[in-house]
Amino acid sequence: MxxxxxxxxxxxxxxxxxxxxxxxxxxxxxxxxxxxxxxxxxxxxxxxxxxxxxxxxxxxxxxxxxxxxxxxxxxxxxxxxxxxxxxxxxxxxxxxxxxxxxxxxxxxxxxxxxxxxxxxxxxxxxxxxxxxxxxxxxxxxxxxxxxxxxxxxxxxxxxxxxxxxxxxxxxxxxxxxxxxxxxxxxxxxxxxxxxxxxxxxxxxxxxxxxxxxxRPWELLEANEWKLDELETRIDGDVSEQAELNGTVVVEEGATVRSGVVIDGPVLVRRGASVGPNAYVRGHTVVGEDAKVGHAVEVKNSVLMEGATVGHLSYVGDSVLGRDVNFGAGTKVANLRHDGEPVRQMLKGELVSSGRRKYGVILGDGVKTGINASLNAGVRLPTDGTVKPGESILYDRVDDAPDTD
Ligand code: TTP
The missing domain is CATH 3.90.550.10 (Spore Coat Polysaccharide Biosynthesis Protein SpsA; Chain A)
Structure with missing residues (x-):
């Protein structure tokens, strides 16, 4: 039809x-x-x-x-x-x-x-x-x-x-x-x-x-659904010293280096590189040409094309836009102390994501300085920057209605 x-x-x-x-x-x-x-x-x-x-x-x-x-x-x-x-x-x-x-x-x-x-x-x-x-x-x-x-x-x-x-x-x-x-x-x-x-x-x-x-957290849900449907396929270059568990796809031209542990379902896309010594788990997409470096943990997240999390970082339940770059030691919070669902600003209102675990939504080109810390539910605007050591507690995206 x-x-x-x-x-x-x-x-x-x-x-x-x-x-x-x-x-x-x-x-x-x-x-x-x-x-x-x-x-x-x-x-x-x-x-x-x-x-x-x-x-x-x-x-x-x-x-x-x-x-x-x-x-x-x-x-x-x-x-x-x-x-x-x-x-x-x-x-x-x-x-x-x-x-x-x-x-x-x-x-x-x-x-x-x-x-x-x-x-x-x-x-x-x-x-x-x-x-x-x-x-x-x-x-x-x-x-x-x-x-x-x-x-x-x-x-x-x-x-x-x-x-x-x-x-x-x-x-x-x-x-x-x-x-x-x-x-x-x-x-x-x-x-x-x-x-x-x-x-x-x-x-x-x-x-x-x-x-x-x-809504942004539904993009995570969509990835959870569709990553579950993948079947293991290793076309890229995987070190013998890496440990791959569950469903893992490593596309052609992707590299997984020594000391890496991947607990699938995880998709490592063309040109991406993971490791050495990184931990990637639970419904994660490492996008084309994205990079997960030494001593980085990424959980249940989407890293879009060219996003780089180079050293000593934690990323959980988050979406990182194209070419986002994390300074060494940048950490993402994905859980509230009171265990309540994480809330996020949406068109000027704070709304519940319904998720106990929910991290950050970062526009393309966001750059963080070393040891930045990003609070659960925060969004940062396209090309936004975070100073070294800065703690971002509140949303920074302008949701003003379109004028066109
Ligand atoms: P919505 O989800 O209502 O609109 P949206 O996709 O623009 O999202 P937001 O509210 O966040 O701005 O749209 C439902 C579907 O219909 C979606 O697939 C987009 C499509 N759509 C059009 O193609 N043309 C239109 O004029 C409208 C209103 C929606």
């Missing part, structure tokens, strides 16, 4: 990681987030992909080219983020008007068997069961399991199924995309869904597994 993937989002909640790249291009294990969405769609039965791009669109275009997994790929540009219905409208020129179509959010992970069920029938909406659905769009279903509609952030949720941003629309819905602006000033795909529910039987397909990747 022809498939539209929405990838024009700005990803403001992911700041500063999205200052220089669109959210769908954030790294999840061995490929960008949106590539996982695209590959799941292809495995589930997508016959063509139209990627709706906008912010930093060039990155997405050059990654995909014109074909993926034997399926043609096209791009549609949404100049301004006016909402998800507007994004699909931008893609309509590349859709066959006689055929039904699938719409997927390009910043979510889907499990393939559930997605295959979504693809395998008529109109449908994907959903996911949560304990407290009150802050989501919640599906209202009838006794036969068909969906009557989606209610946004209800006080008394009609079900525990939240809208997973995955839809099969009938061909006719291509003529229904000109919806009115919603209260929050967007053209919403859920309004198109509401009309589809009025005129068609819409299946509710409950996904076994699903993850919306909107």
């Amino acid at each position: 022809q498939t539209v993937i929405l990838a024009a989002g700005r990803g403001t909640r992911m700041r500063p990681l999205t200052d220089r790249r669109p959210k769908p291009m954030l790294p999840v294990a061995d490929k960008p987030l949106v590539a996982h969405t695209a590959d799941a769609a292809i495995d589930a039965g997508a016959s063509s992909l139209t990627l709706v791009v906008g912010y930093e669109a060039g990155d997405v275009r050059s990654y995909f080219g014109t074909e993926r997994g034997g399926v043609p790929v096209e791009f549609a540009v949404q100049e301004k983020q006016r909402g998800t219905a507007d994004a699909v409208r931008a893609a309509s020129a590349s859709l066959d008007p006689e055929e039904p179509f699938v719409v997927l959010n390009g910043d979510a992970l889907y499990d393939v068997p559930s997605l295959t069920t979504l693809y395998g029938g008529g109109a449908a909406v994907g959903s996911y069961r949560v304990d407290d659905p009150r802050s989501y769009g919640v599906l209202e279903t009838d006794d036969d399991g068909f969906v009557n509609g989606v209610i946004e952030k209800p006080e008394n949720p009609p079900s525990d199924l939240i809208n997973a941003g995955a839809y099969v629309f009938p061909a006719e819905a291509q003529t229904w995309l000109n919806v009115a602006e919603s209260d929050r000033g967007e053209l919403e795909l859920t309004d198109v869904l509401a009309r589809t529910c009025d005129e068609y039987d819409v299946r509710g397909v409950a996904f076994d597994r699903w993850l919306d990747v909107g």
Whole structure:
């Protein structure tokens, strides 16, 4: 079935990681987030992909080219983020008007068997069961399991199924995309869904597994999911004096030197170097050309391309942007003394990450001086610097709304 993937989002909640790249291009294990969405769609039965791009669109275009997994790929540009219905409208020129179509959010992970069920029938909406659905769009279903509609952030949720941003629309819905602006000033795909529910039987397909990747700690969760799916492969140069346990991938051109212990799942990408005498464990990606040096421990973290943690450091449950450089002895805190979930600033508010262990989110190019210490939940802005011996207790990212 022809498939539209929405990838024009700005990803403001992911700041500063999205200052220089669109959210769908954030790294999840061995490929960008949106590539996982695209590959799941292809495995589930997508016959063509139209990627709706906008912010930093060039990155997405050059990654995909014109074909993926034997399926043609096209791009549609949404100049301004006016909402998800507007994004699909931008893609309509590349859709066959006689055929039904699938719409997927390009910043979510889907499990393939559930997605295959979504693809395998008529109109449908994907959903996911949560304990407290009150802050989501919640599906209202009838006794036969068909969906009557989606209610946004209800006080008394009609079900525990939240809208997973995955839809099969009938061909006719291509003529229904000109919806009115919603209260929050967007053209919403859920309004198109509401009309589809009025005129068609819409299946509710409950996904076994699903993850919306909107906030920085969800990037860690996404990596946890996808690193678990890797299989051990050693194509790089690994010292005989290194100890590799669990699932470990060392890509071609990567080096693991003597005295290193790696407890997988860990992915060491092309050109990266680990050691000597380093400890890397638990769902970690050492990105392309990144460096983990002597007496460094890295746990459950993502080091993006070229990030360097050279000497005597600890990095836990953190994301280090491209070309981040840690001065010797820089340490990251990832646990509160009271054991409460670590909180992080998000669009001007302190919110719980829900994680007892959560470190720092550092924009591209951050540099720390020797013996810097970074408190749990702190974000540092792109190209930010930390003085030698400085202790960063509070967030330093400016979350002011965009003016464009
Ligand atoms: P959101 O997660 O609501 O938006 P976002 O990705 O920009 O993130 P943030 O709120 O942090 O700024 O978007 C849901 C999906 O729809 C996501 O895949 C991006 C996509 N999208 C578009 O392609 N165009 C749009 O106009 C909007 C609003 C979203």
